[in-house]
Amino acid sequence: MKLTIHEIKIWFNDKTTKTRSLNFLPNKINVITGLSNTGKTTIWSIIDYCLLSENFNIATSISKVTSWFGLRFSVNGREISIVRQSPSDKRISSNIYFAYGDFPLIPENNIKNINELKEKLNKVFGFNNSIKSFFVTNSSNKSLKKEYQFDYRDFLIFCALTDTVIGVRNIYLDNIFYSNLGNIDKLTKIFDLAIGIHDLNTIEAYNKLCTIEKKLSDLEKDKKLYTKKQSKLIERIKSLIEKCKFYNLLGYDISFVNISESITLIEKIIQDKKDSAINSEKFEKLDTLRSKKRQILLELNEIRNFNHEYEKYKNNINKMADSLQPIDYLYKNLNSQLINSYQSKLFLANLSDSLKEIKQSLAKKKNPPIDVQDEEKKLIQELKNIDIEISSLKQSIDNLPDMAEEYIRIGEISNELNNILSSFNVGCNINENKIEAMCKILEKNRKNLLEICGKTKNTRFANINLLNSCIQYYFEKFKNISDFKDCKVEFNMATMSLNIFSLSDVSSSIPIITGSQSNFMILHLCFFLGLHRYLLNTKSDFVPQILFIDQPSKPYFEREDDSDKLLDVFFLLNEFFNTLNKDTDETFQLILLEHAESHYWENHKMENFHLVDEFIGDNALIPKNLLKE
Template identity: 35%
Template sequence: MKFTLHEIKLWFKNKNFEPKSYYFLPNKVNVITGNSNTGKSSFFNIIDYCLISDQVKIATPITNAVEWFGINFSVSNENLFIARKSANNGAPSFDLFLDKSSFPELPYKNSNSTEIINLLNETLNITDELKNNFNISYRDFLLFNSLTENIIASQEVYFDTPYFEREYPKGCYIDKLKEIFNLMTGITNLENIITQSKLKKTQKYIENTEKKKRKNEENDVRYKESLKKLLDECKYNKLLDESISFDSAEEIVNIIENIIPDINNIEDNNVLQEIDKLKNQRNNLKSELFLIRKYQKECNNYRQSLTKLADSLQPIDFLYRNLQDQIIYPLEATEFLQNLEYSLKKIKNETYVNNVIPDSIKSDINFIQEQIKLVDEEIANRSKITNINLLENGSNCFILGKIKEKLDNIKKSYTHETIKEKKLADSKELEQELLDALASIKTMRRDVSNQLDSSIQFFYCLIDSIPVYKNFVTKFDFDEMSLRLYPPNDMFPIGNLGSKSNFMFMHLYFYLGLHAYLFNVVKSYVPQFLFIDQPSIPYYQGGNDDLKLTDAFHLLNDFIDLIVSKKNGDFQIFLVEHASKDNWENILEHFHTVEEFINDNALIPQQLIKE
C-alpha cells in the first residue's frame, strides 16, 4: 500500500516561537541525524500519535512544549492532513483536526478518532468484515513498519510488540502476530480467516465436549464406588443379604432405596396412621389394666394387714376370755381389754367382708387383656407392609437414617452433564471439512516461505557484511517468528551469531526482504515505509566494527534503488542516526538529510525545553 510522508509539523505552546516543519521526500532514505537527547527517536512516536495511538510514547518535555502535532501524508494518492493536540499529563488528547488540502495557521478540533480511524481503515484496505468480525485495523500492520532501537540489535526478537501493546497485548500477542503475519504475507485470506475462526470454535466445542465426557466418566466411576461402599455398609448392618449383587449404579440406588422408608410417604400413609391409633389404644388399655391391677394389689395388701393385726390381738383375747375369773383387773385395765376385744371383732369382721375381690374386677382385667391381644394382632397385621417393621426397631431406624443421609449426599455430589452426541458427531464431521478446506494453506505457506526466504537471502548476499557466515542461508521461522541462519546443507540453524552487529544486520535483511516481498503481494495491508532507529547502536563504543555501518547505509540505498528504479515502485525509509551526514551525502543517491541536530539544534528549541 503506497504511503508517503511529506511533513511533520509542531505548533508550540509558546507563541513567540513559530511552528516548525520537517519535510520528507518520497522514494528516499530520509535521515534525521545528530547528537543524543535531541528528540530524533520522537519522530516515529509523533507519527504513531497522529495515527491515533491510544498511548503516548512522546517524551514528556516535548509534549510539555508542543500544543499540536501534525503530519501530512498521502495514501493511494489521497492527501491527508491530520493534527492532534498534545497529551495532557501523559493522557492522549482526542482533539483532532482533519483536512485534505492543508494545515490551518493553528489546528482546531474538527474531527474525532472514529472518523479518522474509519478513513484510514478504508484507505488501507481494511474491510468492515476484518474490522467488525476479527477486530483488525490498520494499526495492527504498523508493527511491520517499525524497526525500533528496542529490537534492532536483539538476538531473538524481531517485532516490537511491547511498543504496540494495545494492538498486541502481553500474554496473547504471539497468536495475533502470526494471524496478522499470515494475512499480510498472503498465506491466508479473509475467506480462510473465516474458515479458521469456524475451525477454532468447532475444535473448542469438541475439546470442551470431550472434556465433559471424560469428566462424566470419572464422576460415574466415583459415584459407583461410593454407592458400592454404602451397599457394603448395608450388608454389614444386616439390612441386606450378602448375596445381593448389582450391574449398575442405578441398581444399587434402587436396592438401597427399597430398604429406606420414605418418611414423607409414611406421614401420609393411612395404614400407618391406623397403626398409630391402635398403638395409642393399646397404651390406653395397658394404662387402664395397670390401674385395675394396682387396685387389686392394694386390696390384697389391706386384707393381709388386717389379718396380721388380728393375729397380734389373739393373745389379748385369750387372756381376757380365760383368765378374767382368776385375775382381778383395775377398772382402767378392764376398759383397755374391752376396747381391744372390740377392735379384734371389728378387724375380723372387716377381714371377712373384704376377703373376696369383686368378680367385676376380674372380669374387667380379662376383658382388657383380651382387648390388648386383639389390638396387638391388628398392629401385626398392618405392619406386614414393606419396611414398616424396620421402623419398629430403634437401632435399625438410626442406621437407616444414616444410610439415607449418606445416599442423599452421594446423589447430591454426583454430576453428569448432558452430552449431545449427535451435535458432537456433526462437529467432528465439520472439523474435517474445515481442515480439508484449509489444506491449501499448507501449500501456500510453503510457497510464501520459499519466496520470503528468497527475498531475504537476496539482501543477505547483496553485501558481505557478515563474512564469517558467507554462503550461509537465511530462513524465517514461522513458529518462533524470527530469522535463522543455517550453514550450507545443514538442517540446524546457528544458535548464536556472536556480535550485536550481526544481529542488527539480520534485522535489516529481514525487514528489507519482507517489504521487497510485500511489494509483489497483490493486496497488501502494510504501508510502504519503514522506520529504522539507529543501526549504529552496536558501534557506540567505536572500533573497527563501526566500518560496517557504511555497509548498512549502502544496503538501504540498494533497497530503495531496487524498489524505485528496477521495480518502478514507491517506498520511503525514515532513518534515525548518530552518524555524520558525511557518510551518505554526495555518496548514496537515495539518501536525503531531513535534519541534523547538532550545535544546539534539536526537535524542540532548547529555550522551550528549559521553560
C-alpha cells in the same frame, strides 16, 4: 496496505513562534540528516503518538515547549489529518483533532472518545471484527487457550527499524518501543497474519475451532460427571436390590440388569406389597383412631377443668354470703350495739347492700354458659366406642405380626428409593445418547476446520521459504564482507530473528555466530528490506508500505573503510526502490534518519533519495531558543 506520510507539523506554546513542518514524498527515501540531539529520533515517536499510541516516547524537553503534534498521511489514497495535544503533567492527552483532509489553522479537540476514533481508524486501515479477535493454543498445554485482540497499530512494529535494535544481535522487532507486543505468542500470530500464513478464512476457522474444542471439552466433562454419577447410582440400586433379597421381597436369583429395569422392579415390589398388605389400611386406621382419641381426651380434660373452676366459684360466693350474715343483726340493733354516728350508719348500709346482691345472685341459680354435662357424656361415650375399635384393630394386627413387619420394611425401601431418585435426579440427567450425538456433530465440524487450519502448515513452509529468498537477495549484496562469505540466512520463527548458516558445511545445523554492530546492522537491514519486498509481492493487507530506519551509520565512522561500507548500505536502499514494479502501481515510502551527509547519495546520483531537512547549525526539529528557555 498503502500508507504514505505527507507531513509532520508542530505547534508551539509560544504563539510568536511559527509552526514547524517536515514534508515527505511518496516512493522516495526521505532523509533527515544532522547532528546528535537535534530531534531526529523524535520523528518516529511523533508519528506513533499521532497514530494514537497509548505510550509517549517524545523527549520531555520537546513536549514541554510544544502544544500540538500533527500528522498528515494517506491510507489507500484517502488523506487524513490527526493532531494530538502534547501531554501535560506526564499524562497522555485525550484532546485530538481528526479530519479527512488538511491540517486546521489552529487545532482544537473534536473527538469525544479516543476508542471511537481507534475504531474509525481500524475501518480505514481495513481491520474488521474477523481479524480483531484471534484464538491461539498454547503449544505446551493445548487445553490452555488465549484470545488476542489485533488492530492497525500492532503491525507498525514491522515498519520501524529503530536505533534501539538496529545494532543488537538477536532482537529484530522493537518490542521495547511497542511494549504491548512483548508476548512472543502474540507477536508470532501478528507475523503469521503479516506474511499471509493466515487469512480471513483461516482466522475464522481457528476461532470456530477453538469454540468447538471448548464445547467438546465441556461435553467431555459432562460425560465424566454423568458416568461418575451413574456408577454411584448403580452401586446404590444394587445395594437396595440386595436389601430386598435380604427381606425376602425378591428372589436371590434376580440380578441387576440396568438402572431403568432395576428401578422399575423395585417400584413394582413396593406397589404390589402395598396392594396386597391389608394391614397397611389397618395401621392407617389405627393411627387415625388413636389421633381422634387423643383429641377427645383433650376436650374432656378442658370440660372437667371448667366444671372444677365453676364449682369453686360458687363455693366462694356462699362463703362470702355467710361472712356477711351478722350485718343484719348489727343494722337492726345499731343503737344498743354501736355508736350511733353517721359514719357507722354509712358503713353498715354498704355492707347490707353487698349482702343483698350476693343473695340475689345465689337466688338466680345461673347455669354454666354451655351444657357441659351433656357434652361430657357424649365425649365419654365416643371415647368408649373408639377404645372398642382400637382394641379390635390391635387384636387383628397382633394376629398378623409378619404383615406388620413387612409394612415397615416396605416403607424403609420406598423411602430409600425416593432418596436415590432425588439425590441423583434420575430422569433429568443429560441423555448419554444425546451427548454422543452432539459429540459426533462437533467432531465432524472440528475435522473440517482442522483441514482448513492444517493447510497453514504448507502455507507456512512456502511463505517462509519465499521470505528467506527475499532476505537472501539483499544479504548477497554484502558478500564482499568476509563474515558473510559462502553463507545463507534463514528467519527463525521461534526467536523472530535471523540465523546464518555456512553453505560450505551443509551438514551443520548450528548457526554461525557473528560479531560487530556493523554486521548486526546489515542483517537487520536485510531482514526489513527482504520482509517488505516479500509483502509487496504478496500484497499484504495488514502491514503499511512504509519503513522507518534510524541511523544505519551508527556502527560506522570507526575505520577508514567505514565510509565504503556505508555507501554500500545507501546503494542497497536505492536499489530497493529501483526494483519496485511501477507497472503494478507499487508504492513505498522510506524515512531515513542519518548522521551521514547528503554527498553520499548526491555524488553517486542515487535518484531515489530525497533530502527532507538537515539539522545543522541553528536548524533543528525544535528552535533552539525555545529549548534554552
